[in-house]
Amino acid sequence: MRMGTGVSAMEETGAAIVLSGVSLTRGGRPVLQDIDLSTDARRIGIVGRNGSGKTTLARLICGLIAPDTGTVRIGGVDVARDRxxxxxxxxxxxxxxxxxxxxxxxxxELAFGLTQMGRTKEQAQAAVTAILARFGRAHWHDAAIHTLSHGQKQLVCLMAVLAMEPRVVVLDEPFSGLDLPTRMQLTAAFARIDAGIVHITHDPDVVRDYDHVIWMDGGRVAMQGDAAPVLDAYVARMTALGAGDDLSHLAG
Ligand SMILES: Nc1ncnc2c1ncn2[C@@H]1O[C@H](COP(=O)(O)OP(=O)(O)OP(=O)(O)O)[C@@H](O)[C@H]1O
Ligand SMILES: [Mg+2]
Incomplete structure (x- = not known):
């Protein structure tokens, strides 16, 4: 699945993720420190302990927050500046x-992001109809969202994201609380996504066949590279920690 490296592949996918010297402080504490990433891998996994900075990194990659120092460029776009x-x-x-x-x-819900992007009401409606049909959910068009289950709501959110045809889709632990069939169906939906994927997960097996894996620890990149060595080192470390009985880290 790897798209290869080099400028031509980056131009082809437009999904290159480049973070340079990124640091972020929140509540007087460093949350991310000295993050340097540069990858054009199509499917990227992010693993790491609770509080290691994964969600914060995801929000930076989407431009929802700006770094205190450094830059975040996705497909050449400075996502914090050019909203x-x-x-x-x-x-x-x-x-x-x-x-x-x-x-x-x-x-x-599905139309909102599209109109935010500048699509006309008619264009948004056509795109909503198309994405619902693509996922075999045309009958959900007028459904009240509160009547849907957790997994069904998650699918609505995925469709809302995909309708906007982004070049990169960030998934922040999308499987929590989902039953096995729903999880399998979403996995199949992810596999069909025609975009780069950044998938945050606590389950190493979910990203074992991905092209690049980043292990976050204490707001820093502990290790990154091909999935197998990074995940093997991560699992070994987590297993060693799990064998202990010190839960003091949960105090925050
Ligand atoms: N706005 C904020 N104010 C204060 N601290 C914050 C803020 N945002 C994040 N943090 C802190 O930054 C650290 C990283 O949080 P983050 O949510 O990115 O972790 P995570 O790796 O996604 O964890 P989890 O696996 O539990 O989802 C945590 O210690 C958190 O308390
Ligand atoms: Mg998180």
Missing amino acids: RAALRTVGILFQNPDHQIIFPTVEE
């Missing part, structure tokens, strides 16, 4: 669909 271009470039699927959904009906 309109960022909307076309990167979409994010949060862990909890209830944090993402704002509108009462599926149609309104």
